[in-house]
Amino acid sequence: MSVTIKDVAERAGVSVATASRALSGGRGVRPANRERVLRAARELDYEPNAVAAALRSRTTNSIGIVVPRISNPFFATLVEAVEREAARGGRGLLLAASQYDPGVEEAQLRSLLDRRVDALIAVPCHREHSRAAIEAAGRRVPTVQLDLCLDGGGGSWVGVDSEAGILASVEHLVAAGARTLAYVGSEPTDSSAQARLDGFRGAAPLCPGGAERVLLGDFSLDWGHTAARRLLERPGALPEGIVCGNDTIALGVLRELARGGVDVPGRVMVTGFDDIPFAELAEPPLTTVRQPQEQLAAEAVRTLTDRLGGGAEPHRRVAIAPELVIRGTTRPTG
Amino acid sequence: MSVTIKDVAERAGVSVATASRALSGGRGVRPANRERVLRAARELDYEPNAVAAALRSRTTNSIGIVVPRISNPFFATLVEAVEREAARGGRGLLLAASQYDPGVEEAQLRSLLDRRVDALIAVPCHREHSRAAIEAAGRRVPTVQLDLCLDGGGGSWVGVDSEAGILASVEHLVAAGARTLAYVGSEPTDSSAQARLDGFRGAAPLCPGGAERVLLGDFSLDWGHTAARRLLERPGALPEGIVCGNDTIALGVLRELARGGVDVPGRVMVTGFDDIPFAELAEPPLTTVRQPQEQLAAEAVRTLTDRLGGGAEPHRRVAIAPELVIRGTTRPTG
DNA sequence: GCCGGGGATGTAAACGATTACCGTGATGCA
DNA sequence: TGCATCACGGTAATCGTTTACATCCCCGGC
Numbered sequence: 206m207s208v209t210i211k212d213v214a215e216r217a218g219v220s221v222a223t224a225s226r227a228l229s230g231g232r233g234v235r236p237a238n239r240e241r242v243l244r245a246a247r248e249l250d251y252e253p254n255a256v257a258a259a260l261r262s263r264t265t266n267s268i269g270i271v272v273p274r275i276s277n278p279f280f281a282t283l284v285e286a287v288e289r290e291a292a293r294g295g296r297g298l299l300l301a302a303s304q305y306d307p308g309v310e311e312a313q314l315r316s317l318l319d320r321r322v323d324a325l326i327a328v329p330c331h332r333e334h335s336r337a338a339i340e341a342a343g344r345r346v347p348t349v350q351l352d353l354c355l356d357g358g359g360g361s362w363v364g365v366d367s368e369a370g371i372l373a374s375v376e377h378l379v380a381a382g383a384r385t386l387a388y389v390g391s392e393p394t395d396s397s398a399q400a401r402l403d404g405f406r407g408a409a410p411l412c413p414g415g416a417e418r419v420l421l422g423d424f425s426l427d428w429g430h431t432a433a434r435r436l437l438e439r440p441g442a443l444p445e446g447i448v449c450g451n452d453t454i455a456l457g458v459l460r461e462l463a464r465g466g467v468d469v470p471g472r473v474m475v476t477g478f479d480d481i482p483f484a485e486l487a488e489p490p491l492t493t494v495r496q497p498q499e500q501l502a503a504e505a506v507r508t509l510t511d512r513l514g515g516g517a518e519p520h521r522r523v524a525i526a527p528e529l530v531i532r533g534t535t536r537p538t539g
Numbered sequence: 540m541s542v543t544i545k546d547v548a549e550r551a552g553v554s555v556a557t558a559s560r561a562l563s564g565g566r567g568v569r570p571a572n573r574e575r576v577l578r579a580a581r582e583l584d585y586e587p588n589a590v591a592a593a594l595r596s597r598t599t600n601s602i603g604i605v606v607p608r609i610s611n612p613f614f615a616t617l618v619e620a621v622e623r624e625a626a627r628g629g630r631g632l633l634l635a636a637s638q639y640d641p642g643v644e645e646a647q648l649r650s651l652l653d654r655r656v657d658a659l660i661a662v663p664c665h666r667e668h669s670r671a672a673i674e675a676a677g678r679r680v681p682t683v684q685l686d687l688c689l690d691g692g693g694g695s696w697v698g699v700d701s702e703a704g705i706l707a708s709v710e711h712l713v714a715a716g717a718r719t720l721a722y723v724g725s726e727p728t729d730s731s732a733q734a735r736l737d738g739f740r741g742a743a744p745l746c747p748g749g750a751e752r753v754l755l756g757d758f759s760l761d762w763g764h765t766a767a768r769r770l771l772e773r774p775g776a777l778p779e780g781i782v783c784g785n786d787t788i789a790l791g792v793l794r795e796l797a798r799g800g801v802d803v804p805g806r807v808m809v810t811g812f813d814d815i816p817f818a819e820l821a822e823p824p825l826t827t828v829r830q831p832q833e834q835l836a837a838e839a840v841r842t843l844t845d846r847l848g849g850g851a852e853p854h855r856r857v858a859i860a861p862e863l864v865i866r867g868t869t870r871p872t873g
Numbered sequence: 874g875c876c877g878g879g880g881a882t883g884t885a886a887a888c889g890a891t892t893a894c895c896g897t898g899a900t901g902c903a
Numbered sequence: 904t905g906c907a908t909c910a911c912g913g914t915a916a917t918c919g920t921t922t923a924c925a926t927c928c929c930c931g932g933c
Contacts, residue, residue, distance in 0.1 A: 253653055261922080297633055300622060313626070483816075
């Protein structure tokens, strides 16, 4: 019913082998024949069956990606960039969400492997419980961890240099005149939370007045509210700079400070992390650390295609330096 | 190298046919044999090759989706819901972005069809230029348009009842005391923009003072700024209610009103459309029309699976009534 | 004139499952 | 007992490509 390569070959008056060669690359086919095959294909409106090709050639020209949540704008942007990068190489993208459940994550990975993706990108939803499934996947196809990574650092990973991002925030705040700092972040339940916390602890000594407080909760707006209220309890001890673990927390902090009548950035400066689309819509617009998702995605896909192309490097770890975007919640330096 | 069903059959001491039957459904196989096959599969850590199964059975258990942009939070949420719905049915999701370019869209659709997805979901990026590709796709596999649709209403479609949403906004504003209204929306470049505009025009007579102004631009923050400035030029003529075509515009309008020192909702009330995550973070939180993405996605997938299951209805059009979410930018009614 | 080599083609064997078709033995019923 | 029925299981065809291998032909070098 559907037109196959056999039909094309017949119409072109050649064998299926020649037709196949002509259609894919065309090497080793006399130009005249190549032309006839291509014309026949066009005339018959031939659509190659990628499934059959995949079965025989043992490559599907597709990659799989598993993220915790697609609707998280950070992951959405990441997925978009990966899709674009994959499409550029003629590859399809199979998308799956783990919903922050290692069990679901494992099932999704297995499903993608059953579908024989050529390679995998995974944002592990748990620094420890995701290990078994991701390592198992890595044994079957080239696999790269994106953004988050497993504890202990096994396998390839592409992400941002969180510590450098936090360091830049702290340096900026100090240069802008903050003499006391606080950190409002997430309990180190994932590798980024850990790295950001480490980054703050490492950079704190730069601050003349020291880093008085570290408040840990989760990456949510509500936690930002709560933490800010806690800081407001002793107005005298309110730090002059608040470094937040991500933008969502920062937005919560900002809102609570506004309710408390605290002048931002006059009395307190605030920084975030991620540069989600909302960051610049806040009032005042949020100074934050931008994650270069395009670059992350490109690097991740490249890591995979290098491996597919035969390049070695099963253990490539790339930390991209993020960029500090200075907006209204901090005073300009100098 | 990889373990195949043949290996499983051998170890279980049955033929591949029996093994296949046991592994998929298990009907027509004696329980004892079924058990042996399943055990053999487990022991060998057998992973079925979905590509081979797809080739023979002519079904890939996967659906394709094409959206204009993944990073648009509205589409991201939609994709997430579709993915969840597809996964629930054991289906994979092939994701592609058209980047608002009908040419890219066509190529992406073709690529998905080459990969033999069982069905397609498309958010047409253009009400007219997307037609050829989407109709062609619809001739090959069950296809449903989601959210946006082609002009003229060919094919299946699942979306929100925009006119009803706008009507609810207008009724709410009037009930809350607005005597004059304006509409700030997008030029009707896509079907939603058209429907929302139509909705406003249809509902305007409900307003005692009439709908004085209709300002059309695009669905952007900047357009919201511009339009609000234009309304502020004649403070005396400032409407008491502003209905916006989407939340992004509404956020722009809100920000500009705040700059102009206009009290919201005291002097002017504002409504949006979509209920993007940011809507409730605005100051004051935005009253808006929520698009039930979960429901849209579920309905779209169901439309497709019904078709796949043999159900007829090649022409099903579903408009889901959206819900008005009342927040701080409008006064409570009554 | 013969032979080696290499490029273009064709033939047919994969790839790994599903499934049409048929055979077999057991069972039910008259 | 004989016959139809049925559940189960095996053989082999099939899905639509890619590709290993053989063949053929043409050309150049000796």
